[in-house]
Amino acid sequence: MYLHGTSTINEQGHLEIGGCDTVELKEQYGTPLYIMDEQLIRQRCRDYMDAFRATGMEFQVAYASKAFCTMAMCRIVEEEGLSLDVVSEGELHTALQAGFPSARIHFHGNNKTPDELEMALDAEIGCFVVDNFIEMQMLDAIAAEKGLKPGILLRVTPGVEAHTHEFISTGQEDSKFGFDIGNGTAEEAVKLAHKLAHVELLGLHSHIGSQIFEVDGFQVAAQRVADFARQLQQEIGVIFKVINLGGGFGIRYTEEDSPLDTAEYVHAIADAVKQQFAGLEGQLPQIWIEPGRSIVGDAGTTLYTIGTSKDIPNVRKYVAIDGGMTDNPRPALYDAVYEAVLANRADDEATELVSVAGKCCESGDMLIWDIELAEPIAGDLLAVSCTGAYNYSMASNYNRIRRPAVVLVHDGESDLIVERESFEDITRNDVVPARLRSSVSVQR
Numbered sequence: 001m002y003l004h005g006t007s008t009i010n011e012q013g014h015l016e017i018g019g020c021d022t023v024e025l026k027e028q029y030g031t032p033l034y035i036m037d038e039q040l041i042r043q044r045c046r047d048y049m050d051a052f053r054a055t056g057m058e059f060q061v062a063y064a065s066k067a068f069c070t071m072a073m074c075r076i077v078e079e080e081g082l083s084l085d086v087v088s089e090g091e092l093h094t095a096l097q098a099g100f101p102s103a104r105i106h107f108h109g110n111n112k113t114p115d116e117l118e119m120a121l122d123a124e125i126g127c128f129v130v131d132n133f134i135e136m137q138m139l140d141a142i143a144a145e146k147g148l149k150p151g152i153l154l155r156v157t158p159g160v161e162a163h164t165h166e167f168i169s170t171g172q173e174d175s176k177f178g179f180d181i182g183n184g185t186a187e188e189a190v191k192l193a194h195k196l197a198h199v200e201l202l203g204l205h206s207h208i209g210s211q212i213f214e215v216d217g218f219q220v221a222a223q224r225v226a227d228f229a230r231q232l233q234q235e236i237g238v239i240f241k242v243i244n245l246g247g248g249f250g251i252r253y254t255e256e257d258s259p260l261d262t263a264e265y266v267h268a269i270a271d272a273v274k275q276q277f278a279g280l281e282g283q284l285p286q287i288w289i290e291p292g293r294s295i296v297g298d299a300g301t302t303l304y305t306i307g308t309s310k311d312i313p314n315v316r317k318y319v320a321i322d323g324g325m326t327d328n329p330r331p332a333l334y335d336a337v338y339e340a341v342l343a344n345r346a347d348d349e350a351t352e353l354v355s356v357a358g359k360c361c362e363s364g365d366m367l368i369w370d371i372e373l374a375e376p377i378a379g380d381l382l383a384v385s386c387t388g389a390y391n392y393s394m395a396s397n398y399n400r401i402r403r404p405a406v407v408l409v410h411d412g413e414s415d416l417i418v419e420r421e422s423f424e425d426i427t428r429n430d431v432v433p434a435r436l437r438s439s440v441s442v443q444r
């Protein structure tokens with residue numbers, strides 16, 4: 001496993017994160033356990049803020065909270081001066097409960113319900129990223145009733161789709177999100193937003209993909225969005241204060257991944273926008289971005305205990321852990337690949353090729369295919385790195401497995417930030433109708 005952030009191997013040969021021995025963390029909190037490296041999260045936040053300060057442009061960096069949304073995480077992001085993206089009333093609730101300043105909250109989503117719009121309006125959040133005409137009309141109507149005038153960005157699809165090393169330039173984009181620039185829908189949306197009395201059009205938004213390792217997709221998207229903005233600015237006199245270029249900055253999961261420095265992405269985007277607005281001094285928009293994965297992804301490690309194994313001669317050896325697709329659905333969903341090490345024997349040479357299986361009743365519940373480990377046996381601890389993004393936030397209770405605890409480690413201290421789910425949590429929402437009660441004794 002690649003050691004990054006504050007991860008090291010201590011004198012006992014144990015993996016240590018944030019100055020905390022993972023063997024001790026297991027004793028204190030049990031497994032499976034998500035371990036979040038606070039220093040690394042803060043470093044990632046600062047890398048973005050510093051890179052933008054160096055461009056001299058006005059900016060906002062909004063953490064896309066869907067990657068890992070808990071109240072403690074909202075506090076860290078707030079302290080680092082970032083803004084926050086939410087996509088549902090649940091994420092909004094989490095942010096508000098954490099005392100996140102509502103003016104720095106942005107609401108996304110392609111199907112915000114009237115209740116969600118109302119909740120966000122009542123909280124007076126910073127802006128809505130409006131996805132379609134129905135939402136725009138609905139927001140305008142609800143805002144009118146409340147005597148409010150929320151700021152909005154329009155989500156546009158610039159005809160660029162990026163994934164890892166390539167980007168695809170498409171004429172008209174087949175996407176459930178946003179207003180298409182190519183077919184004129186985006187222009188129509190700008191004109192409508194400009195006319196509506198109860199929304200304030202702040203700017204445009206685009207998000208081209210995820211886990212992107214090259215700057216060219218961002219550059220082309222930035223050029224197209226900025227070009228579109230400048231044209232409409234000249235045509236109908238609408239001033240765009242904000243161009244938001246979304247998230248998607250890649251991280252290193254395995255040695256095959258080679259992410260760029262944060263500053264490279266930021267400078268490429270800033271330069272592309274500046275170029276489009278050259279000669280229009282005084283009208284240079286602010287740039288906003290929305291990193292999720294790259295803020296928390298490599299700051300997370302999941303710790304498991306190894307249990308059973310099954311050796312099929314000449315085929316493979318399966319080694320099972322006490323979690324799986326319930327705490328990390330990404331391998332099953334996207335064939336995502338992870339690295340791992342035995343946390344209690346991190347110095348031992350990895351000599352045995354095994355495949356790590358989860359404990360769910362699904363053949364597809366495989367955490368890692370073909371990884372060399374140091375002859376794992378029952379009771380060993382397996383640490384899987386780079387699980388900070390889209391693991392806890394996508395975790396489920398399949399097989400009624402309780403969701404793991406999350407601890408935040410920093411300078412030799414560990415703090416529980418999400419408790420392990422209890423058996424009560426598992427049956428909390430179950431209701432047994434009276435007519436089914438006579439034959440069972442129901443305990444709550």
Ligand SMILES: *Cc1c(COP(=O)(O)O)cnc(C)c1O
Pocket residue numbers: 064066067108207209210211246247248249290291292293294
């Ligand atoms: C998911 C998402 C992000 C964050 O993407 P990452 O790949 O985690 O950086 C940002 N903006 C929007 C609109 C998104 O849907």
